Amino acid sequence: MAEPDPSRGARRSYAALGAVWALLLLFPLAAPNNFVLNLGISWFISLALAGSLNLLMGYAGQISLSHAAFYGLGAYASGVLSAKFGVSPWLGLCAAIALTAAAAFLIGWPSLKLRGHYLAMATLGFNVIMSVMFVELRGLTGGPNGLVGVPSLSLFGWEIGADIRFYLFAWVVVGLMMLLILNLLHSRMGRALRALSTSELAAKANGIDVHAVKLGVFVLSAVMAGIAGFLYVHLNNFASPENFDFVASVMLLVVVALGGTGTYWGPFLGALLHVVLPEALRAFSDFEILVYGISLVLVLLFFPAGLSGAVARLGRLVGRGGGR
């Protein structure tokens, strides 16, 4: 008689997110020094980037090759306004959100009308253009040397410096983003996203306004990347063009693929690798990038569903063993 409860899975996801986020509050206590704590902050920023890209790529099935450009647009928007014009970073945040939303809308509106890889091509072009702008608009961005003198954030007179204070700030901001993504995935809209990535024709025939839904999720994911850029620039008081180039966009795709596309927890693991692997490989010095590349290939060869897929498979094996 027991009716299967459709919201049971949803409730479990919310509980898991709550538990993970509560545990993350303990990390600063365990972190031996500020360097490790800053890795934690970098993880939050990576998670915001990977989580938002996964929403677009993993669930809606749209490939964007300019996630790093939106990240950079958010960083430079708030960074330039506060460093060069003395504007409050909070107004800078509004500018970052407005600019990334407007740019995503302009690119997405025409290219999402078409099926296929038009969004990938349009975003590739956009990232290249943005990289040129970040370098060439020297007067504003500081050019290839980077933008210096970006002020730290302060809230009600309290400065949010690059230590436990920024950690808690990122904990709140990225926590809200991940909660928003979870809400979206368990809503009518989330089902529509997964449906249209399976068959656009059937999604349309069922009354889903495919273009509007795709455009909406593209703009949302770009804005989230912009907010991540805002965090980055006020954490480091600095921005440099090479963090936001085309290669960085491809790297974000790899991070999402490594974690597991189209799974909610994939980006958590992908972001962990994104932050920890370069540090762990530092010992290899010149060979770092080589070892990094090889490890990526190995993971994708042996765990095509990404790390979250591998963890799930391991969980099933353990579960089966324990069940006996």
Next chain:
Amino acid sequence: MLEVSALVSGYGRIRVLNRVSLAVADGEIVCLIGPNGAGKTTLMRTLAGTLAPWEGDIRLAGEPIAGRRADHVVGRGLALVPEGRRIFMPLTVSENLEIGAYVRLRAGAKAEAQQTLDEVLALFPRLAERRDQLAGTLSGGEQQMLAIGRALMARPRLLLLDEPSMGLAPMVVSSIFKAIASLRGRGTTVLLAEQNARMALKIADRGYILITGEIVREGAARALLADPTIVSTYLGH
């Protein structure tokens, strides 16, 4: 319920439908038969709004819908079961059905959608048994039931079915056609495109024969089945 006049449609520069006119009255089951490539799917897609017509008029219960977007057309009460089923494989059976009610849920009609869900699961008990299963794990016949059930979730006044028998075993086809015939009693009007003409004409009231984008014959289903030239020319075997 549906009036189509002088409809021209196609893909790119290729003209597929050549001034097609047809009508479906309230509560009727009308079938559209014709060989591969005759334009049945093009007609279905144009009616459902996933393909824009070049010329001509489409009226649903008197309201012009030619050129309106698919999501608008669904909201007006026309639902399409696409050729090849096109169910959402990575989603569960329940989720597929919920997407069928997308337009109604967006309008906040949650209780009514739940009632339709109960009706659909009563019509296809197999779907009820498998509601938490991923749609991709269903058999071909069950997938077709799901595609029909998903379209019924929109509570359409007019249901378009594009080749529901495609790729299915004869036993399964007859159970699906039985379900389609039972829609008549529920106040759903049906337009059915089929290559399996004999089967379709048996449950239909009237039929149209579409050849290379033109309607070449129309008439009562029984008359078409009884006509020896029709049988030998179009119905084959």
